[in-house]
Amino acid sequence: MNRLLRFLALAAVLQVAACGKPDFSDAEKKTIAALALNALPALKPDATNRFADVPAAAALGSTLFFDQGMSHDGNVSCSTCHKIDRQFQDDLPQAIGVGRTNRRSMPLAGVARNPWFFWDGRRDSLWAQALTPLENPLEQAGNRAAFAHYIQKRFGARYERIFGPLPDLSAVPANASPLGNEAEQAAWKAMTAAQMDDVNRVFANIGKAIAAFERSIEPAQTRFDRFAIDLASGAKPKADDAFSPEEMLGLKLFIGKANCVTCHNGPRFTDNSFHNTGVPPVKDLPLDRGRFDAVAQVEADPFNCFGAFRDGDAGACGELRFMVKDAPELMRAYKTPSLRGAATRPPYMHAGQFSSLEEVVAHYSAAPAAVEGTSEVHPLQLSDRERAALVAFLKTLSD
Amino acid sequence: MASLWRYLLAGLGLAALLAGILAIVYLTAPQSAPGPDISRSKKTANGLFVASFQPERGVIKQGELQSWLLTLKTVKGDPVEGAAISVSGGMPQHNHGLPTSPQATDYLGEGRYRIEGLKFTMSGVWQLRFAISAAAGSDTVVFNVVL
Numbered sequence: 001m002n003r004l005l006r007f008l009a010l011a012a013v014l015q016v017a018a019c020g021k022p023d024f025s026d027a028e029k030k031t032i033a034a035l036a037l038n039a040l041p042a043l044k045p046d047a048t049n050r051f052a053d054v055p056a057a058a059a060l061g062s063t064l065f066f067d068q069g070m071s072h073d074g075n076v077s078c079s080t081c082h083k084i085d086r087q088f089q090d091d092l093p094q095a096i097g098v099g100r101t102n103r104r105s106m107p108l109a110g111v112a113r114n115p116w117f118f119w120d121g122r123r124d125s126l127w128a129q130a131l132t133p134l135e136n137p138l139e140q141a142g143n144r145a146a147f148a149h150y151i152q153k154r155f156g157a158r159y160e161r162i163f164g165p166l167p168d169l170s171a172v173p174a175n176a177s178p179l180g181n182e183a184e185q186a187a188w189k190a191m192t193a194a195q196m197d198d199v200n201r202v203f204a205n206i207g208k209a210i211a212a213f214e215r216s217i218e219p220a221q222t223r224f225d226r227f228a229i230d231l232a233s234g235a236k237p238k239a240d241d242a243f244s245p246e247e248m249l250g251l252k253l254f255i256g257k258a259n260c261v262t263c264h265n266g267p268r269f270t271d272n273s274f275h276n277t278g279v280p281p282v283k284d285l286p287l288d289r290g291r292f293d294a295v296a297q298v299e300a301d302p303f304n305c306f307g308a309f310r311d312g313d314a315g316a317c318g319e320l321r322f323m324v325k326d327a328p329e330l331m332r333a334y335k336t337p338s339l340r341g342a343a344t345r346p347p348y349m350h351a352g353q354f355s356s357l358e359e360v361v362a363h364y365s366a367a368p369a370a371v372e373g374t375s376e377v378h379p380l381q382l383s384d385r386e387r388a389a390l391v392a393f394l395k396t397l398s399d
Numbered sequence: 400m401a402s403l404w405r406y407l408l409a410g411l412g413l414a415a416l417l418a419g420i421l422a423i424v425y426l427t428a429p430q431s432a433p434g435p436d437i438s439r440s441k442k443t444a445n446g447l448f449v450a451s452f453q454p455e456r457g458v459i460k461q462g463e464l465q466s467w468l469l470t471l472k473t474v475k476g477d478p479v480e481g482a483a484i485s486v487s488g489g490m491p492q493h494n495h496g497l498p499t500s501p502q503a504t505d506y507l508g509e510g511r512y513r514i515e516g517l518k519f520t521m522s523g524v525w526q527l528r529f530a531i532s533a534a535a536g537s538d539t540v541v542f543n544v545v546l
């Protein structure tokens with residue numbers, strides 16, 4: 001009997017030793033390969049922005065992105081919240097521009113690959129997105145007439161080399177916008193249709209230049225990607241790239257029992273879609289119903305794909321044309337964020353609700369009901385060890 | 400020496416026992432549930448039409464807008480023309496609807512209708528339900544697409 005016990009102990013030891021090695025089924029290997037960065041296709045041209053791949057447009061866009069003159073008070077630029085040395089985000093629960101907003105700044109790696117922009121997808125192109133903070137009173141707080149004058153004054157020659165002659169702005173008021181304060185709206189209404197079109201066109205081109213710059217911001221290779229390449233080729237990972245047993249377990253859970261990969265799929269770890277996952281609202285912030293309210297906003301945006309400022313034909317407008325407009329699941333649905341680099345940029349969720357990855361994983365494990373709408377997440381009852389393993393795996397997407 | 404033999408015998412015995420248990424478990428386990436019906440051609444629910452559903456460019460790409468062709472024939476094999484088609488669906492296992500609103504956008508002749516705006520954003524079983532209304536009457540058909 002004693003020997004039998006010793007035999008069983010030996011078998012158990014062998015079993016445990018085997019756990020340290022990558023041991024993935026063919027289906028798991030396929031899923032892992034689909035998550036690796038080398039599965040990311042080349043960036044497609046943007047038919048709605050004919051300046052998207054014009055280097056001079058990207059250069060002007062880069063200047064504008066970092067220019068604090070592109071704000072009402074002269075203190076805020078795109079880069080105020082999208083900080084170049086912080087993955088183009090700001091580490092704050094809610095972004096602070098001219099005022100405090102109600103949403104978390106999003107990082108920009110791979111942003112040009114999105115079909116929808118902002119947490120709720122209220123814009124349908126990168127250039128239309130770039131215009132929105134410029135006029136948001138809590139972000140850059142400017143107005144489009146002032147931006148057109150500013151471009152003429154500061155960057156007139158550069159602008160004209162890219163986009164052609166600037167319109168005659170001499171009779172355009174210094175401050176005017178259909179979205180501005182009362183005085184700006186009144187000034188806008190007093191303009192001729194031709195003046196409105198002139199200003200809108202300069203404004204749209206500002207967005208197209210900034211978008212051209214942002215197209216260059218792409219995700220970088222991580223330890224996970226090197227691990228995935230080695231796993232696919234059967235090569236022995238280099239010392240630093242090998243996964244620990246805990247990271248291995250985390251990856252297995254991520255693509256298996258924990259169902260993370262359901263939404264966080266593909267090389268950007270996102271399905272580019274919107275989901276209610278029961279993330280609680282933040283006290284004292286205005287009512288936020290996510291995708292539910294964004295549908296009407298993107299439809300009303302004059303810079304959307306159906307609008308007059310799109311280049312190319314309407315064939316590029318499929319996302320807007322076939323958008324889901326009314327479904328119960330739009331209530332408090334928010335975009336699936338990419339998880340690349342997430343470990344080093346807390347806090348998390350659309351209004352910075354969770355301050356650590358541990359809290360995020362605990363939320364998905366417990367899956368509380370949504371305050372409004374229905375959460376798509378189901379309770380997982382992950383053990384402490386399993387939750388820690390998921391966090392360990394997520395960190396490999398930042399190394 | 401004798402003790403080594405005893406180890407081996409014990410080991411062999413244990414292996415045989417394990418194999419036996421595994422065989423019983425395996426043989427008595429219920430057959431895994433049959434997968435969803437993934438046929439691309441079938442009769443509609445009330446037998447009014449024969450519908451077939453194929454990706455227009457042959458391949459299914461996850462996460463990209465794409466168009467499929469829905470071909471409608473009568474049971475006798477004649478093309479169904481002038482049909483009004485509406486599309487709904489989702490992922491029953493995930494309890495959500497479609498991420499887009501696909502529409503029948505074009506009639507290509509010979510009973511073929513272009514269904515545009517389909518997008519499969521996740522792996523798993525997708526269900527697409529077509530409500531079809533034509534001269535012969537109204538009927539529905541459901542196709543499963545597995546990614």
Ligand SMILES: [Cu+2]
Nearest residue numbers: 490493495521
């Ligand atoms: Cu799903």
